[in-house]
Amino acid sequence: MTLHKEGRKILFILLVVLFAINYLVKRYFPEPEIVQQLTLVASLVVYVLVLQFFRNPSIKIQIDDRVVLAPADGKVVVIENTMEGEYFKEERKQISIFMSPLNVHVCRTPVGGLVKYFKYHAGKYLVAWHPKSSTENERTTMVVENPNGVEVLVRQIAGAVARRIKWYTKESDRLLQGQEYGFIKFGSRLDIFLPLDAEIKVDLEQKTKGGRTVIAELK
Structure with missing residues (x-):
């Protein structure tokens, strides 16, 4: 530790x-x-x-290009099909993980590969579980293309208490699966957007461990 x-x-x-x-x-x-x-x-x-x-904490990552790993410690609060309007501009499967102040707040990339897109958005500080926090709060959006050509979007979202988002990557970087790419201070949320044919492996209210919990399998 x-x-x-x-x-x-x-x-x-x-x-x-x-x-x-x-x-x-x-x-x-x-x-x-x-x-x-x-x-x-x-x-x-x-x-x-x-x-x-x-x-x-120091953790051991089991790299597997067929799966999506949880990007952070926390609790699954959303599993649904939704329109992703920033990058994909089409319907995707969304998984949201809420991080309380008691969780480890290291953010890890859910898949390894090429960073195709990265953007920071200034914004509001609605509570992290608010439906509009994903599109109106301070946030970053990162899209990683894995070795099989599948693109996965992960979004850091600041909350009412978390007002400092940090990131350590940029477009064209290559990341290993489970690699730390950011940090959010004091309570926050991460959204992951997956292809519609991805098989979800977690349930609502399930606890996750960043870089260890498999949240989905990719076709």
Whole structure:
């Protein structure tokens, strides 16, 4: 288990802030001591919660061009046929995974291959489960063509709390299946758009593990 690079600056600033709060409490509220103790305990709890959010576990990826892997840890909240209007401009199977603040927030490519399309969109910060969040929130859209010529679209979506989307790829890059390509800070959602003949392997409310859970098989 390692600390993700996106958390280093935040954790340092948080440590300084919490230290300052505890110093001020100790200086201006010396009595009763229970106030200082409660402040210290609360500070430790907050720091540990933020620390676990930025954890980056080492995982082993089983590469298989016939399957689609979950792009992140989370819970499946949508499985439906829908119109994808940005790139495909036709009906596709959509799977959406909601990531709570307790999940690992590393984003992994569901298939390996060539990045055919990548675009960042500024936008709103509706709650991540809102139906319009996929088209109106801050987001990125990435399309990867796997070695068999199948294109899969994956979209990072910011939520009401997650207001920082990070990505580490661009068009024409080649990615390995399960490779980290981005990170979303503090709660978010990922949408995956698949061909209509893809066989879905997950159910609604099912928990997923990024880079490990098979969410679909491609024909």
